[in-house]
Amino acid sequence: xxxxxxxPTRRGFLDWLIGxxxxxxxxxxxxxxxxxxxxxxxxxGSDNVEVEGASDMAPGQSKTVQVGGKAVIVVRSHGGxxxxxxxxxxxxxxxxWDGTKRQFLCPCHAAAFDAQGxxxxxxPPAPLPPYRVKEVAGKVYVSPT
Amino acid sequence: MGLSHRIKSFLDDRFDTxxxxxxxxxxxxxxxxxxxxxxxxxxxxxxLLFVSQTITGILxxxxxxxxxxxxxxxxxxxxAEVHFGWLYRQIHAWGATLMILVVLLHMLRTxxxxxxxxxxxxxxxxGVLIFILTITFGFTGYLLPWNQIAFWATTVGTExxxxxxxxxxxxxxxxxxxDAVTGETLSRFFVLHVIILPxxxxxxxxxxxxxxxxxxxxxxxxxxxxxxxPPDSGIPFFPVHVAKEGxxxxxxxxxxxxxxxxxPWEIGEPADPLSTPPHIKPEWYFLPSYQLLKYFEGPxxxxxxxxxxxxxxxxxxxxxFLDRGKERHPRKRPLAVAFGVLGLVAALFLGYLGxxxxxxxxxxxxxxxxxxxxxxxxIVEEQGDAEQAH
Ligand code: HEM
Ligand code: FES
Numbered sequence: 001x002x003x004x005x006x007x008p009t010r011r012g013f014l015d016w017l018i019g020x021x022x023x024x025x026x027x028x029x030x031x032x033x034x035x036x037x038x039x040x041x042x043x044x045g046s047d048n049v050e051v052e053g054a055s056d057m058a059p060g061q062s063k064t065v066q067v068g069g070k071a072v073i074v075v076r077s078h079g080g081x082x083x084x085x086x087x088x089x090x091x092x093x094x095x096x097w098d099g100t101k102r103q104f105l106c107p108c109h110a111a112a113f114d115a116q117g118x119x120x121x122x123x124p125p126a127p128l129p130p131y132r133v134k135e136v137a138g139k140v141y142v143s144p145t
Numbered sequence: 146m147g148l149s150h151r152i153k154s155f156l157d158d159r160f161d162t163x164x165x166x167x168x169x170x171x172x173x174x175x176x177x178x179x180x181x182x183x184x185x186x187x188x189x190x191x192x193l194l195f196v197s198q199t200i201t202g203i204l205x206x207x208x209x210x211x212x213x214x215x216x217x218x219x220x221x222x223x224x225a226e227v228h229f230g231w232l233y234r235q236i237h238a239w240g241a242t243l244m245i246l247v248v249l250l251h252m253l254r255t256x257x258x259x260x261x262x263x264x265x266x267x268x269x270x271x272g273v274l275i276f277i278l279t280i281t282f283g284f285t286g287y288l289l290p291w292n293q294i295a296f297w298a299t300t301v302g303t304e305x306x307x308x309x310x311x312x313x314x315x316x317x318x319x320x321x322x323x324d325a326v327t328g329e330t331l332s333r334f335f336v337l338h339v340i341i342l343p344x345x346x347x348x349x350x351x352x353x354x355x356x357x358x359x360x361x362x363x364x365x366x367x368x369x370x371x372x373x374x375p376p377d378s379g380i381p382f383f384p385v386h387v388a389k390e391g392x393x394x395x396x397x398x399x400x401x402x403x404x405x406x407x408x409p410w411e412i413g414e415p416a417d418p419l420s421t422p423p424h425i426k427p428e429w430y431f432l433p434s435y436q437l438l439k440y441f442e443g444p445x446x447x448x449x450x451x452x453x454x455x456x457x458x459x460x461x462x463x464x465x466f467l468d469r470g471k472e473r474h475p476r477k478r479p480l481a482v483a484f485g486v487l488g489l490v491a492a493l494f495l496g497y498l499g500x501x502x503x504x505x506x507x508x509x510x511x512x513x514x515x516x517x518x519x520x521x522x523x524i525v526e527e528q529g530d531a532e533q534a535h
Contacts, residue, residue, distance in 0.1 A: 092303075
């Protein structure tokens with residue numbers, strides 16, 4: 001056994017110091033850089049959105065609007081307005097409302113959801129989440145539930 | 146005294162140029178194994194395409210603007226107004242596809258020659274990393290024109306990341322720079338595409354080439370029985386192999402320009418985050434994984450699907466350590482060759498299914514609707530109006 005291994009020498013201590021020092025400095029620089037890359041919380045627009053021209057929509061028609069940065073599909077039925085997330089729960093394409101079939105259809109992998117957003121056919125694993133609809137003085141507002 | 150002579154003596158006075166010249170000479174005239182053939186040119190062709198991508202990419206950067214408002218417009222400007230802008234855009238787009246193809250051919254060559262075996266395991270592993278970076282180049286570059294197809298293909302692609310077990314949600318958020326594909330995503334992909342990936346790939350290619358030179362190209366002898374190629378035998382790298390590479394390089398450039406002129410990539414409609422166009426499919430090199438994913442349904446299925454898609458890549462990384470056989474000659478490794486051919490055929494078949502899924506095709510005179518999973522359903526014509534049988 002050499003002297004170095006038994007008693008820490010000045011050389012061994014310096015090696016150790018440089019090793020630890022470099023790692024700690026590196027880590028101290030990497031952590032804020034990684035945090036920097038994490039998307040800063042940012043509201044993607046308003047959370048309570050008026051549906052422009054809602055009063056002109058005939059029963060069976062639909063409109064896609066953005067609520068809090070996410071696409072929402074508003075459908076006018078005979079009873080009034082209903083809104084669901086337009087983002088297909090499979091891989092994120094936007095569904096369209098088919099007024100005759102009374103279904104939301106996804107153009108990407110041929111999924112169908114019924115008028116309550118439940119999966120009828122196709123690969124989506126979950127229903128379309130509903131949005132809250134409020135009618136105030138003839139105007140229609142959509143917001144997350 | 147001529148100018149070149151003056152430069153030479155200037156350098157000779159200051160540096161040990163003799164040593165440098167010996168090294169360069171040795172490398173240039175290095176003898177490659179006797180079986181070195183036309184199949185051995187795919188590595189340098191990959192390099193050529195990488196250089197071409199770098200040059201055309203820098204040219205495009207002069208006019209391209211990475212924001213949702215300007216991106217599509219700036220590409221239109223490049224193609225319509227800038228001198229030769231259309232050419233550089235097309236060469237960059239076609240070059241990307243050809244680069245992936247050539248890198249794949251290079252992998253096949255080294256696989257079938259058993260070049261991944263000891264002592265070249267690290268050359269192979271850096272190669273697999275290079276391959277992954279190359280397709281990441283394709284994925285990030287595809288979004289930059291900010292057109293409908295690219296926007297929605299990226300939405301679907303990043304949504305697939307959500308299915309990764311445990312960290313999927315974070316991964317998608319980080320990739321997109323938020324919940325949805327937006328200008329934040331464009332910035333991120335832009336930085337990856339023009340700064341991070343080029344430097345990473347440059348570093349890896351340099352290491353890859355150094356390793357390749359240190360071990361020379363593989364002979365077809367058994368592991369541990371390879372004999373060095375003596376200076377008076379084998380194939381001289383310069384000029385014999387370089388001449389072959391030159392011939393194929395010129396052919397490749399001709400193909401590149403021909404494709405650019407005869408089959409130009411379209412710019413398409415600008416991205417519209419409020420409407421998804423029909424027939425969204427990824428580029429051909431993602432089709433096999435994309436098709437494979439479709440067979441796994443439900444929340445757990447999707448997770449298993451993503452894991453299944455990563456198995457081929459894992460196998461590539463681990464392959465030098467899984468195949469411990471000593472033989473290199475393909476005729477003496479029937480199992481490894483069969484496995485390679487099987488993998489290739491499976492990828493081609495899945496890719497083909499992905500390509501024809503959700504279209505109508507004619508086989509043996511009958512029209513079929515091909516469904517999502519690739520099953521054909523015969524289309525029966527009834528009293529003039531076409532109706533689907535199923
Ligand atoms: C930009 C991408 C690439 C470049 C520029 C490149 C470049 C090269 C070159 C010039 C050679 C020597 C000539 C030849 O064998 O063709 C080589 C050898 C090699 N490459 Fe690559 N390569 C790339 C990607 C890959 C990939 C994706 C793999 C495998 C997964 C790979 C694995 C190998 C191996 C194992 C060798 C040694 C071959 C032997 O010893 O015979 N390379 N590479
Ligand atoms: S994204 Fe809607 S079915 Fe796949």
